[in-house]
Amino acid sequence: MSADEKSLLKKAGPILCDAVNDEKAGKLSRALVRYKQGIELIAQAMRKMPIGSEDRNKIMKNFAIYVRKVADLEYRNKTxxxxxxxxxxxxxxxxxxxxxxxxxxxxxxxxxxxxxxxxxxxxxxxxxxxxxxxxxxxxxxxxxxxxxxxxxxxxxxxxxxxxxxxxxxxxxxxxxxxxxxxxxxxxxxxxxxxxxxxxxxxxxxxxxxxxxxxxxxxxxxxxxxxxxxxxxxxx
Structure with missing residues (x-):
């Protein structure tokens, strides 16, 4: 994994942690924004990795969890x-x-x-x-x-x-x-x-x-x- 890819993933970590805390506190709109910010950083890192690579496949598992979380929140928060x-x-x-x-x-x-x-x-x-x-x-x-x-x-x-x-x-x-x-x-x-x-x-x-x-x-x-x-x- 390159330094650029590691940097993007490192930035995503705290943002996603804040998103989880916002969701637990019932702040769904703010949680959605932060989940999406973290997901975008992970996606940027994944785009730099070869499709099918071991690093990319490992990251995909967590990426999928957060994306599905966003989908669930979107359905619950659709005023x-x-x-x-x-x-x-x-x-x-x-x-x-x-x-x-x-x-x-x-x-x-x-x-x-x-x-x-x-x-x-x-x-x-x-x-x-x-x-x-x-x-x-x-x-x-x-x-x-x-x-x-x-x-x-x-x-x-x-x-x-x-x-x-x-x-x-x-x-x-x-x-x-x-x-x-x-x-x-x-x-x-x-x-x-x-x-x-x-x-x-x-x-x-x-x-x-x-x-x-x-x-x-x-x-x-x-x-x-x-x-x-x-x-x-x-x-």
Whole structure:
């Protein structure tokens, strides 16, 4: 491990200790800020290490613990004000992820937390990859994507591992957890946006052919009827 990497990790230690103390004292907003500061320093160190190296793998274990802590706090601390609602009618087009989620992506975005019990079928996995592609392309400082999905998705471990390796090459860490109790579908962006959707990412109808409009361009793909709520957390 280089001196630069050690220096970054040394800086992260006291900040994360303060975050733990803030959380114990019930100061959740301040704990979130400090956890994120510590995580960013660890991420900077990890980006300097070869993917798959022993040092990086050891650090990843603690990194994952703190990231999951942030995800949990984000869900517990999401005081929000409704900003907008998108009603997608059956068979309508023009609702690609780019049209829906661009407003949520910017240079301040560091972490995205996806909760969706149904990233199970092949097309649902592909939708999640499309979502990751979009937010990576629109968020220059993105560090982490977390996914909390249902137990049935454990069968997709190889697919999640492949996506994890791909994102690592772009400096983004993917952490996937499984739960038998989650039901709600929502996405929390740590720049303040919260998106709630009855169908999650799975609102596109299957294409009716291989050589038709919408087979690849999701803006041309007909949709199922659904409602998407966009909320902006209060500062």
């Amino acid at each position: 929000s004000a409704e900003v907008d609602q998108l009603r997608i009618t059956a068979n309508s087009i023009g609702h690609s992820y780019k049209e829906v989620f661009t407003r949520c992506c910017d240079a301040q975005l560091r972490m995205v937390h996806v909760q969706d019990a149904y990233i199970v079928a092949h097309h649902q996995l592909v939708n999640f990859v499309r979502f990751c592609e979009l937010i990576v392309s629109l968020s220059a400082n993105l560090l982490v994507i977390t996914l909390l999905t249902g137990e049935d998705a454990r069968k997709n471990q190889a697919e999640f591992a492949e996506l994890t390796r791909s994102l690592e090459k772009r400096g983004v860490t993917l952490l996937v957890d499984f739960s038998s109790t989650i039901h709600d579908r929502e996405i929390i962006f740590d720049n303040g946006w919260v998106v709630k959707s009855g169908r999650g990412l799975d609102y596109f109808r299957p294409p009716e052919g291989k050589y038709i409009l919408g087979a690849y361009d999701m803006a041309q793909r007909p949709c199922h009827e659904t409602t998407i709520d966009f909320l902006k957390r209060k500062s």
